[in-house]
Amino acid sequence: MNAIYHSRYQRQTDQLNWGRICGIAFAVTVQASLFMMLLVPPSPDDTSKDEKEIQAATIIEPPPPPPPPPPTPPKEIPKIIPKDLPPPPKNTPPPPPTQPPPPPVISNVVTPMSTQATPTPPAPPPPAVTMEASVDNAFRSMHPPEYPREALANGVTGTVVLLVTVSEDGEPINVTVEKSSHDRSLDRAAVEAAKKWKFIPKQENGRRVQGVVRVPVDFNL
Secondary structure, eight states: OOOOOOHHHHHHHHHHHHHHHHHHHHHHHHHHHHHHHSSOOOOOHHHHHHHHHHHHHOOOOOOOOOOOOOOOOOOOOOOOOOOOOOOOOOSOOOOOOOOOOOOOOOOOOOOOHHOOOOOOOOOOOOOEEEEEEEOOOHHHHOOOOOOHHHHHHTTOOEEEEEEEEEESSEEEEEEEEEOOSSOHHHHHHHHHTTTOOEEEEEEEETEEEEEEEEEEEEEEO
């Protein structure tokens, strides 16, 4: 009985061990191979081959275009020599060489006019503008000479010529009798009237200066 049980147990253990061992071994082998494939990096030979192929593809250039055909030489135009022209004479002497014209003669003498500029004469001064003194007729008519009573009663008439020195402001500075009327009363009346008048002063180049004016004074009835 024991022998039969032992043989059955041994048979069952033999069958279970072999199946498990084969399955476990197969699974371990597959997992190890997958794990090793994941761990192993790609070989540099493959990448180098790809890079070489890429470089070869980029380096290879297309063949250059064929050279252009050589230019055709121009056709020579045949020279036509007329037959009617006489042949050129033989042994004709060559024409004499033409001599160049002589260079112009440049004189080194410099005239004084070329070195010194002619001085321009100065502009003539403007003519002097002078306006003599004169009496202001408006003041003369406002202050006429007073006829003396005795001369008026006696019918005395005459003309007195006065010399009046006029200042820059037109004021009479000095009044004298240049020509008398042969009556003292008439002369005094003319002098007194001239001292009250206004005068236009003398002007030289637009500037007022002192001057002398001759004024005749008439006494008529």
